[in-house]
Each structure stands twice: as structure tokens, then as C-alpha cells.
Amino acid sequence: MKAEGALFNCVTLCSVLFVFAFGAQSNHGTFWHVTDFHYDHTYMTSQLSCVKGVNNPSILGNQWCDSPWTLVTKTINAMKILHPDVDFLLWTGDTVAHISNDKMNVTINMDVMANLTKAMNDTFPDKKVYATFGNHDYYPASQFPAVSNIIYNETAELWKQWIEDEEQLTNFRRGGYYTRLLPPHNKVRIVALNTNLYYTSDKITVNETDPTGQLQWMRLVLQLAKSNSEKVILAAHIPPGIHTPRGVQWFQDKFVQPFNSIVKDFADVIKAMHFGHDHYDGFKVFDDNSGKPAIPLFVAPSVTPWRFILNEEVTGSPHNPAIRLVTYDRDTGDHVNIDQYRMDLSASLPQGDGDFTRLYSFTESYKLQDISATSLDSLITRMSAQAGGDDLLNTYFNFTLTGAQFESCDQTCKTRILCGFRHYTSAEFNKCERDNSDASGTGSRVAAPTLLIFLVALLSLLR
Numbered sequence: 280m281k282a283e284g285a286l287f288n289c290v291t292l293c294s295v296l297f298v299f300a301f302g303a304q305s306n307h308g309t310f311w312h313v314t315d316f317h318y319d320h321t322y323m324t325s326q327l328s329c330v331k332g333v334n335n336p337s338i339l340g341n342q343w344c345d346s347p348w349t350l351v352t353k354t355i356n357a358m359k360i361l362h363p364d365v366d367f368l369l370w371t372g373d374t375v376a377h378i379s380n381d382k383m384n385v386t387i388n389m390d391v392m393a394n395l396t397k398a399m400n401d402t403f404p405d406k407k408v409y410a411t412f413g414n415h416d417y418y419p420a421s422q423f424p425a426v427s428n429i430i431y432n433e434t435a436e437l438w439k440q441w442i443e444d445e446e447q448l449t450n451f452r453r454g455g456y457y458t459r460l461l462p463p464h465n466k467v468r469i470v471a472l473n474t475n476l477y478y479t480s481d482k483i484t485v486n487e488t489d490p491t492g493q494l495q496w497m498r499l500v501l502q503l504a505k506s507n508s509e510k511v512i513l514a515a516h517i518p519p520g521i522h523t524p525r526g527v528q529w530f531q532d533k534f535v536q537p538f539n540s541i542v543k544d545f546a547d548v549i550k551a552m553h554f555g556h557d558h559y560d561g562f563k564v565f566d567d568n569s570g571k572p573a574i575p576l577f578v579a580p581s582v583t584p585w586r587f588i589l590n591e592e593v594t595g596s597p598h599n600p601a602i603r604l605v606t607y608d609r610d611t612g613d614h615v616n617i618d619q620y621r622m623d624l625s626a627s628l629p630q631g632d633g634d635f636t637r638l639y640s641f642t643e644s645y646k647l648q649d650i651s652a653t654s655l656d657s658l659i660t661r662m663s664a665q666a667g668g669d670d671l672l673n674t675y676f677n678f679t680l681t682g683a684q685f686e687s688c689d690q691t692c693k694t695r696i697l698c699g700f701r702h703y704t705s706a707e708f709n710k711c712e713r714d715n716s717d718a719s720g721t722g723s724r725v726a727a728p729t730l731l732i733f734l735v736a737l738l739s740l741l742r
């Protein structure tokens with residue numbers, strides 16, 4: 280009797296405690312974010328994506344080449360094995376390989392898109408995959424047009440099972456963008472954009488102010504979400520801001536302000552933004568119009584281990600194939616954590632039995648409660664304050680390379696990373712870099728911009 284009573288008491292008390300302790304978390308959901316597969320359909324034959332001659336490339340992948348089919352399926356299966364029970368998946372483009380236009384055509388482009396779509400669909404038959412175009416998913420590469428075309432239309436056919444809605448499919452055929460409210464809670468909305476239209480490499484949109492009307496549409500959708508008290512997760516391929524430590528702005532200058540101002544105007548609606556394209560892991564914080572940290576921006580590392588080569592000598596750092604699991608609140612859209620997984624490619628070779636394992640948990644590694652803009656802002660402050668010691672910044676840098684690091688981040692690299700967290704235009708970023716670089720280089724750094732400002736002022740007077 281006594282024991283039963285104790286057991287009963289524990290059952291009641293323990294469940295009360297359990298609900299008390301975990302009740303607040305009970306509405307957390309997860310989603311996978313996968314990006315930049317860059318599937319090389321010639322990997323087993325002519326290896327057209329490889330930037331260096333490669334003999335006998337491993338069937339799992341090579342750091343100078345895009346993904347073989349083995350890596351593609353291994354990656355998709357890993358998501359299923361590691362965490363099958365997600366609410367949905369985000370897939371932010373660059374599905375097609377880095378192969379020169381003369382060896383590609385629309386048919387191959389669409390074949391690759393169809394095969395990857397089928398693989399995702401077959402592995403996750405009962406999940407929605409919210410997919411966006413990457414700049415490589417067009418032929419010719421990166422030349423997304425502001426008018427109707429066959430690639431928008433055929434991709435709409437491939438993805439209509441996930442987009443579902445007729446009005447949104449019309450938007451997709453117009454410009455590769457759409458929005459979906461996440462079922463069954465209907466409180467958080469995915470806004471999927473085609474930011475490739477703003478990419479510096481897109482020569483078709485250089486004379487447009489709002490190609491395909493996407494910016495106007497985006498403002499409207501965010502306005503509607505706001506009036507319906509919904510929260511938004513924004514997803515696209517090309518991220519705004521400055522890619523660090525390289526210091527590259529992907530957006531054409533004229534699109535920076537229009538895009539950023541929409542985001543800032545809806546800082547109370549957008550809960551997080553997810554992008555690809557960099558191929559390296561990263562995050563940033565968007566401020567609202569009053570200058571307070573408001574929206575976290577995450578860049579997921581790529582599946583492809585491919586390293587770029589510029590001018591025969593500058594090369595991209597090594598990095599591993601990667602996927603990430605995001606935990607969020609289904610009611611509020613608040614972002615709670617990221618678990619970053621990667622396949623250690625060097626350790627996997629040459630046996631070809633590589634598995635995806637967890638590289639880090641965001642909140643654990645950085646000792647944060649969540650991954651909100653405020654938390655990230657406090658992390659950035661801690662990073663900036665560690666002048667000299669730099670452990671957190673080194674941790675961040677190591678994570679950007681998905682654990683494949685045998686490089687270190689020098690002072691220029693550190694300054695750029697710190698400036699890139701909060702500065703979203705080249706002008707602001709460059710000023711931050713100048714203001715924070717050591718005294719030695721200051722003279723020459725200041726002279727050129729000052730001269731430029733003088734010339735610009737002179738030109739505007741003459742106009």
C-alpha cells in the first residue's frame with residue numbers, strides 16, 4: 280500500500296513537474312536545411328566540375344569537385360536516418376554543378392533538377408520541401424530573367440506537390456517565389472524568394488528596378504502576415520550583406536537598399552532568414568529601423584565540398600559536406616537552436632563509408648539560451664571583447680569551414696568577420712574595416728576612399 284501510494288504520488292507530482300519543466304517547450308518543431316548540392320552528373324565519367332585534375336575520385340566526393348550521386352543520396356538518407364520526424368525541409372538551391380555553359384543546356388539542367396526533386400520526394404514522401412532556386416539552377420548559369428521562361432515553368436511542375444497552391448504556383452512561374460503557411464498550426468509562414476535576380480553575376484536584371492515584381496510582392500506578403508499576426512521564416516539562395524572573411528557583396532548595389540529596407544520594416548514579423556550560396560557556415564544579425572538587433576540571418580554550409588579557384592592561385596578553404604537541423608517554436612517562429620552535421624570527407628576516404636555526424640550545437644558551443652537576434656548580438660559582443668584571446672572567434676571560424684580547418688584566421692580575417700556580422704552594405708562594411716584595422720595600414724587605406732568621395736561629390740555637382 281505504502282509503496283503504491285508513493286508511486287501514485289510520484290506519478291502525479293512527476294507529471295506536474297514534467298509539464299512545468301517541459302511544457303513551455305512542447306511546441307518546438309524541427310526542420311532540415313540543405314543547400315548547394317551541386318550534383319555533377321559527369322562525376323563518374325569526365326568530372327566536368329573538378330577544378331583540378333583528379334584521377335580516380337572517391338565515390339563519396341572530392342574537395343576539388345562537385346557532388347557525385349553517391350554523396351547526394353548519402354546526404355538525403357542521412358537526414359532521414361538522423362531525424363526523420365521534421366515538420367518540413369528547406370532546400371535553398373544550387374542543385375546544378377559548376378560546369379561551364381558550353382557543356383550544359385536546359386535539358387541537362389532540368390534533368391538534374393528532376394532527379395534531385397525525385398530523390399528528396401522519395402525519401403520524404405510525407406513531408407513538404409520548401410525549395411528555392413540557386414543561381415546555378417538556370418541555363419545559362421546565373422542569368423535569371425525578369426520574364427516568363429521554361430525553367431520557371433518546368434520547375435513549378437516539379438515542385439507543385441510542395442507548393443500546392445495555384446496562386447503561389449503562378450507567382451513561381453512569374454519569378455521563382457512563393458509563400459506557404461506552415462500546417463497544421465498556421466502561425467508561421469515560409470516566404471521563399473528568388474534572390475538570384477539581385478546577384479552581381481546576373482547580367483539580365485541590370486536595368487531593372489524590381490525584376491519580376493518580387494520586391495513589391497514581398498512587401499505585400501509581409502504586410503498581410505503582419506495583419507494576420509503570423510510570423511515569417513524567410514528562405515532564399517543568395518544572402519544579402521557581405522560574405523566574410525572574403526568581404527564580397529553578392530547583391531548588385533541598387534538592390535541592397537530596397538531589399539534591406541523591406542526586411543527592416545518588417546523586423547517584428549520576420550523571425551529568421553536562411554540562405555545558402557556562400558558554401559561556408561555563417562550568421563549575421565539584422566537591426567530594425569531603430570538600430571536594435573532584430574532578425575537572425577543564417578547561412579547554411581553546402582553539401583558540395585567543391586573549392587573554388589580564382590586566377591589559378593586564390594583558392595577557397597577546404598570544407599566538408601554539411602546539413603543542419605533547426606529547432607524553432609511552431610507558435611512564435613522563434614528560433615531555438617541549430618545542430619550542424621557534416622561528413623568528415625578526409626576521414627571518410629578512401630573507404631567510402633563516411634557518415635554524417637554532429638559537428639556542433641549552436642547553443643551549447645556558444646553557451647546561449649537560444650539563437651534569437653538578441654542572443655547572437657550578445658555573442659558578437661563577447662567575440663569583439665576578446666581582443667587577443669579570440670577563442671570564440673576561432674570557434675566561429677572553425678565552424679565556418681565545417682571542421683575541415685587547417686587554416687587560421689589572421690587579424691584582417693577577424694576584423695572582417697566582426698564587421699560583417701552587423702554591416703550590410705559595402706560602404707558601411709568598408710568603413711567598419713577601416714575604423715578597426717590597426718594603425719599601420721591606416722594612411723593608405725584612408726587615402727583612396729577619401730579621393731573617391733571627393734570625385735563622387737565633384738561628379739554629382741557637374742550632373
Ligand SMILES: *[C@@H]1O[C@H](CO)[C@@H](O)[C@H](O)[C@H]1NC(C)=O
Pocket residue numbers: 382383384386387
Ligand atoms: C544537351 O546536352 C546533351 C549532352 O551534351 C546532349 O546529348 C543533348 O542533345 C543536348 N540537348 C539539347 C536540347 O541541346
Ligand SMILES: *[C@@H]1O[C@H](CO)[C@@H](O)[C@H](O)[C@H]1NC(C)=O
Pocket residue numbers: 320387390391394
Ligand atoms: C536522371 O535519372 C535518370 C533515371 O535514373 C537517368 O537516366 C539520368 O541519367 C539522370 N540524369 C542526370 C542528369 O543525372
Ligand SMILES: *[C@@H]1O[C@H](CO)[C@@H](O)[C@H](O)[C@H]1NC(C)=O
Pocket residue numbers: 396397400401404437440
Ligand atoms: C512524390 O511522392 C508522391 C508520394 O510518394 C508521389 O505521388 C509523387 O508522384 C512524387 N512526385 C515526384 C515528382 O516524384
Ligand SMILES: *[C@@H]1O[C@H](CO)[C@@H](O)[C@H](O)[C@H]1NC(C)=O
Pocket residue numbers: 427428429432452
Ligand atoms: C509559363 O506558364 C504560363 C502559365 O501556364 C504561360 O502563360 C507561359 O506562356 C509559360 N511560359 C513559357 C515560356 O512557356
Ligand SMILES: *[C@@H]1O[C@H](CO)[C@@H](O)[C@H](O)[C@H]1NC(C)=O
Pocket residue numbers: 482483484485486
Ligand atoms: C541596359 O541598359 C544599357 C544602357 O541603355 C544597354 O546598353 C544594355 O544593353 C541594357 N542591358 C540589358 C540586359 O537590357
Ligand SMILES: *[C@@H]1O[C@H](CO)[C@@H](O)[C@H](O)[C@H]1NC(C)=O
Pocket residue numbers: 670671673674677684685686
Ligand atoms: C580551430 O581549429 C584549429 C585547427 O584544427 C585548432 O588548432 C584550434 O584549436 C581550433 N580553435 C578552436 C577555438 O576551436
Ligand SMILES: [Zn+2]
Pocket residue numbers: 315317373413415556557558581
Ligand atoms: Zn553554390
Ligand SMILES: [Zn+2]
Pocket residue numbers: 373413414415516555556557
Ligand atoms: Zn550560388
